Amino acid sequence: MATARDKKYKRILLKLSGEQLMGDEGFGIDPKVLDKMALEIGQLVGIGVQVGLVIGGGNLFRGAALSAAGLDRVTGDHMGMLATVMNALAMRDALERSNINCSVMSAIPMSGVVEHYDRRKAIRLLESGEVVIFSAGTGNPFFTTDSAACLRGIEVEADLVLKATKVDGVYTADPMKDPTAVKYDRLSFDEVLTKKLGVMDLTAICLCQEQNLPLRVFQMDKAGALLNIMTGGSEGTLVEQSRPAE
Numbered sequence: 001m002a003t004a005r006d007k008k009y010k011r012i013l014l015k016l017s018g019e020q021l022m023g024d025e026g027f028g029i030d031p032k033v034l035d036k037m038a039l040e041i042g043q044l045v046g047i048g049v050q051v052g053l054v055i056g057g058g059n060l061f062r063g064a065a066l067s068a069a070g071l072d073r074v075t076g077d078h079m080g081m082l083a084t085v086m087n088a089l090a091m092r093d094a095l096e097r098s099n100i101n102c103s104v105m106s107a108i109p110m111s112g113v114v115e116h117y118d119r120r121k122a123i124r125l126l127e128s129g130e131v132v133i134f135s136a137g138t139g140n141p142f143f144t145t146d147s148a149a150c151l152r153g154i155e156v157e158a159d160l161v162l163k164a165t166k167v168d169g170v171y172t173a174d175p176m177k178d179p180t181a182v183k184y185d186r187l188s189f190d191e192v193l194t195k196k197l198g199v200m201d202l203t204a205i206c207l208c209q210e211q212n213l214p215l216r217v218f219q220m221d222k223a224g225a226l227l228n229i230m231t232g233g234s235e236g237t238l239v240e241q242s243r244p245a246e
C-alpha cells in the first residue's frame, strides 16, 4: 500500500471535465461517479498530497454550443461558468460524505453560496490538507476550464497539472476518430503546439509552457491511475518543457 513516503508530488492541480460527472447519463450529474472520484481523490489526500481541483461544466452548459444555438456568446459563457459552480458543489458534497475536508472558491463572487477566489487563502487551505475546488473557471468568457486549471495550478504553485480525460493520453491524432493514432509517453510543450495535438486548448498549453509547469494527461476511468501517478507511475502522457532523448 502507498504511504506518504512514496509520494512524488507535494501539491497537484487536477482538472476533471464536466462530462465525466454525468456517467452514462446524457446530461447532469451521476452521484455514483462523484463517489468514485471522491474515493480516488481521498487516496491522494491519504498519502499527504495537497489537491486543488478544477471541474468543467460541459455536462450542463458550454458557451460555444449555446452560441451555436443562437444565444449571445458571453451570456453562454457565463452560464457555462455557473455550471462549473454547480459541479463543484456536487463534488464538495461527495468529498465531505467521504470525510474529506473541502472548500469551494469561485472566480465569480457568489456571496452566501461559495467564497470568492483568494489565492493566499487557497494555499493556506491546501497546506492544511483541505481539497480546494476552484470553480467558475477564470471568471472570464472565451476561456476554458483547461486554461483555468493551468492558471490556478501556476498561482498555487502546484508541482503538476493533471488532466483527467476519456482517452489514456496524448496521441498523434484524436484516437476517438483515428484508430491508427499512436500514444506518446512524453512530449514537449513545443511538440503539442507545433503538431496541434488537440487534447487541450492551446492557451492552457502556452500558460504551462511559459511557467514551466508540467502537465500529465491520463484516463480517470482507470481505477488507481491517480494514485499510481502520485507514486511515480507513468500513466498517460507527460508534457513538459523538453522531451529527454530516447
Ligand SMILES: Nc1ncnc2c1ncn2[C@@H]1O[C@H](COP(=O)(O)OP(=O)(O)O)[C@@H](O)[C@H]1O
Binding pocket: 017, 018, 019, 020, 058, 164, 165, 166, 167, 169, 170, 171, 172, 173, 174, 175, 176, 197, 198, 199, 200
Ligand atoms: N491528439 C490527441 N490526443 C488525445 N486526445 C485528443 C487528441 N486530439 C483530440 N483529442 C480529443 O480530446 C479529448 C479531450 O478533450 P476535452 O474536450 O477536454 O474532453 P474531455 O471531456 O475528455 O476532457 C479526448 O477525449 C480526445 O477525443
Ligand SMILES: O=c1ccn([C@@H]2O[C@H](COP(=O)(O)OP(=O)(O)O)[C@@H](O)[C@H]2O)c(=O)[nH]1
Binding pocket: 016, 017, 018, 019, 055, 056, 057, 058, 059, 061, 062, 063, 064, 076, 077, 078, 079, 080, 081, 083, 084, 136, 137, 138, 139, 140, 141, 142, 143, 144, 145, 146, 148
Ligand atoms: O474561464 C472560463 C471557463 C469556462 N467558461 C465557460 O464554461 C463552459 C464549461 O467549461 P468547459 O467547456 O471548459 O468544461 P469541460 O469541457 O471541461 O466540461 C465553457 O464552455 C465556457 O462557456 C468560460 O467562459 N470561462
